[in-house]
Amino acid sequence: MEKYFDAFGNAFMGTLQWTWKSILFEVPWYTNYFWGLIAISLIVWMLEIAFPWRKDQSIFRKDFWLDAFYMFFNFFIFAIVISGVYKMLEVLFSDIGITAKSLAIVDMSAWPMWLQLLVFFIVLDFVQWFTHILLHKYRVLWNFHKVHHSVKEMGFAAHLRYHWMENVLYKPLKVFGVMILGGFEPEQAYIVHFIAISIGHLNHANIKLTWGPLKYVFNNPVMHLYHHAYVLPEGSFGVNFGISLSLWDYIFKTNYVPEDSGTIELGFPGDADFPKDFVHQNLYGFTKPKKGNG
Template identity: 35%
Template structure:
């Protein structure tokens, strides 16, 4: 019985499903805003994005990796790993692997997230995520598949060179998923002074605020934004979305092809 439980704990999808139940229940018990999860606008689309970005996208990524342009990474692996073997975390204690991997991955994702807002072409894909009009945990999965590809590709080599064990990689993925759900959730929770260290619903909702200048790019650690002076909060709930959202399409198919249209970069 104990071995079977350990097997479940070592599967990412176990944690993914567990978090679904936890956050649906938590938002019902301690909501920050009066909104209904199951009847809110475009919930059907968000269920699609949740399913696609957590499962179906893996097939696309595997195809691009094995038969498409991403196979270029295999050449970098063969060349760089022997030369940068000192970066390897293999055989280090689990806690050290976990902490280093978490900090490095989170900083990379903070930087990539920043790029998604600064580069017009990348912003045309990221607009899908900012089309959210009611924040809740499942909004964490409303991403265009190309954006997921950008994240994975830009993170791959730096994280690959760390050569961490599977359990450390899994633990970081679980923590990042938990924080992603938490940050987007409709939860009335205050972190107190820990808000300067960890991301939270109160902090992240201002990233989704319908204002000109983007702020709060944090995924797990909010201190990146305080360190680089991109943090912004106010003691109120902002209108969320993005400027010019009235021109953004609402159908699933149109949202998939929208970034390929020249006008989408305006």
Template identity: 55%
Template sequence: MDKYLNILKDSYQGYFNYLLDEITRFHWENYFYGLILVSLVVWGLELLFPWRKNQKVFRKDFWLDTFYMFFNFFLLNLIVLIFLSNTAEALFNDALGLIGLQVSDFQLVNADALPYGLGLVLFFLVSDFVQWNTHRLLHRVPVFWNFHKVHHSVKEMGFAAHLRYHWMEPVVYKSLLYIPLAIIGGFDVADVAIVHFFALTVGHLNHANLGWDYGVLKYIFNNPKMHIWHHAKVAPKNHRYGVNYGLTLSLWDYLFGTNHIPHDGRDIELGFEGDETFPKDFFKQETYPLSNKRKTK
């Protein structure tokens, strides 16, 4: 028990010091100012090349999504995720120890042993595929869908909608992402930052008010014209749980037949069935999945 109490203490103290350092000191792996920079660049692109030209600069729920963006990217880690992540890792390691194993026994690839960049690409592909499958689970499992509804309550797309999600989602994502982290090791902070900021940028672009599909690269990378159909209020009859699950890569949707772009989706209605009664403010959206009045899809 003392071990886990120390994890609790060290998690909060360590992340608070980290967050303070992020805000007060600039460095190339700085996630705080990196988020701001990526957001400003993509927002600027929205203003210069708007797909929906009648959409306001400060679109519907712009400030709510901006709050979600900083809350989920930083404060959520401080409040719960770092402690949960560290505790889950310790419990997993302890459980393996009981049967005479350790995490290194599962490591199939060491990135340090591969040519520079190859291990990073491998890690990116494996982690993105795990996240694609996790995203499908969020739509297919009713209890997960009730949490994921927060993200799909967006009615007008914009870059900040990327990070509007319930705090339970990263708990699920991070738990399953422990698999590729266990299989592939040998990364340093700079490597992880590269993958992280690339995924962040693509995610912002996917939700932005931009009519881009990247030409032939649309079969590899997720894009605004594809992702808007993931947010369509009415799902295709042959895909009742949704389509276009890709986060960074669209590749998985084309490979497994969940791609769907029937026509230009610029003006389609966004949301989900019954979203008219979905809460409009942050605190009610966060407590919605715990309500006895919730409805599954």
């Protein structure tokens, strides 16, 4: 057991130290996710202010500061806490003969870096798209995902407003995606991660952006707003599940954009009774929902 506790402690302290060094600018700028997240957030927020889609929406929209806290909690605080658990599991799997390369179906190591990054981006995005569908389809998972859909006014920071249990689900499936690609992330994987953060921020921003013909490839704010619509097409458990790419929705016929006024109501039936504060939102899903909040 000692090696498992050692693995937990080393991973926890390593992640904590890396985050602190990032704050102090003691890591390479291109892997500094702390200040990178802040820079991307400020740029997209300035775009919201300069080119607002919903012009009557306040600059400091409803729950702006709550969502800002979610950004740093989910991206850093929770990542530090959970890093030790993931390392313990990695050691455990290694002990029973399961390694990062156990499920490899391709070996990208000899490929050009641009191709490694492209395949890495596409495969991980598909895994996240599929996971996103599961969050909507199954009630036990939807109860956690409701935190993200409790947003009533859309803005960039809503991107990272989600229940911490989603990390518990997404992370292993993303690791699975890495495993089938040879068990490693490309050396310049930070490029993919920063692109994904930027697209995610834009998708939730108060900006009317569709990318023109590229809307069939890349997700966009108009498309994603309908993912958050209070009223969904009859018989549907969700639409527009794309994370960075919209092409999965067009391929599998889950796309839906009937108009682009940006004035639709957001949320879900029963959201008036949904908790409004961070603590109770993150306890939600472990308790029986109130009547009418199903």
